[in-house]
Amino acid sequence: MQPEPTAELRHRIIETPAGRLHLVEQGTGPLVLLVHGFPESWYSWRLQLPALAAAGYRAAAIDVRGYGRSSRPAATDAYRMLDLVQDNVAAVRALGEESAVVVGHDWGSNIAASSALLHPEVFHAVGLLSVPYAPPGGPRPTDVFGRIGGPEQEFYVSYFQEPGRAEAEIEPDVRGWLAGFYAALSADTMPARGEPDPHFVTHGGRLRDRFPTGPLPAWLSEDDLDVYAAEFEHTGLTGALNRYRNMDRDWEDLAPHRGAPVTQPSLFIGGTLDASTTWMADAINAYPTTLPALSASHLLEGCGHWIQQERPAEVNRLLTDWLTTLQS
Structure with a gap:
């Protein structure tokens, strides 16, 4: 796998069930789909795209439905988790691939985990940043x-x-x-x-x-x-x-998967000063059950919520080291 350090960013518009999905890709090799959170865009991964490309991967950062140059459906219920997962599947297919690693931050972490849970045949590994995985279920x-x-x-x-x-x-x-x-x-x-x-x-x-x-x-x-x-x-x-306005719908939609683990190889990276990580400490402690194929869980000391932008060198190293293990 040869690195491609000088690869250019490529902007693309692809078709999804909601209309268009904008993404930015860099590099060649196994596909890594990057999913941002609130209130961000593909630009949140600007420091990861060249690093992943240089390590021999095809990194593609999307504008999630409702953001940037992607379509913005008018209906509030068009932003439920099932729809966002289908957008990720459509992105992989439009890029000519059968499968991908999916990595998400903030709401993107939830979207990435749900993508892996619902479509393990498409997403063969999942990386979660800032927001830990907690299986569907619990109270409304x-x-x-x-x-x-x-x-x-x-x-x-x-x-x-x-x-x-x-x-x-x-x-x-x-x-x-x-x-x-x-x-x-x-x-x-x-x-x-x-x-x-x-x-x-x-x-x-x-x-x-x-x-x-x-x-x-x-x-x-x-x-x-x-x-x-x-x-x-x-x-x-x-x-x-509108992502926040669909949480009850997601709870209903994902009811058949209550308590379900994500069984693909996984990675978690959080910050010790990030409320998303500290408030969900119980979810991290439950990883032996909820993420049984977890490769590693890292907490970056003194790091806040915007983890891949606050500490890009560390996050890039952890991501590329983990991705390397998936190829062996």
Whole structure:
């Protein structure tokens, strides 16, 4: 397998059940499909695409349905997990491959895990960043999230679930909101222990009221922020937020798979300062049962939520080392 360090980025539009899916690919070799989270885009993998290409892989980072140059269906229920999984399957097929490794971050981690669970014949290995795998099941999600926070504040997931509510906060100043949201979950700019938690909204308030107001995190340049802001100023946030508005539908759709493990080779990488990782510590502890073919679980000390952008060298090394084991 020969590395291709000078390979160029290639933008492509492919057909999916929802219409078009935009992706950016680099390199040749076994296919690695990269799935971003909220509120991001294919650009979140800009530091992984060349590294994977140089290691001898064909890396393809998608714009998830509702983001960037991909289609944005009008119906809220067009963003349920089953549909996003089918988009991933369509991407693999459109790229001329029978199977792929799928790697996801944040919501992309859930989408990647669900893709592997529902289509093991297509996704023969899965990498999960920041958000651990937890099998389908348990109580209805809105019931759980509605109890978090108590009488004085509301969990951000519940806040995002009400159509139009978060949009009214975000869209008058997309760039400023994104800057605050990214900073709130980054290791070097997140609020200190004891300060108001940006995962919660005071009743009648806004999420951004708890964002830090200082400099951008070290991983995010002004130019990077411009890229993200330009995407969402063009698309709006509704498509992205509709992922949160389908959690109960997902709970119903995936009921036949309650408690099911993902049995393909897997990898998890989280940050010790990331609430997604710390809140779901029980899910990580359950990996011997839920991810029985787990190759390794890594927690990067002092790392926040945007793991592949905050610590690209470490993440790239862990990903490429793991991918190498899949070829042996």
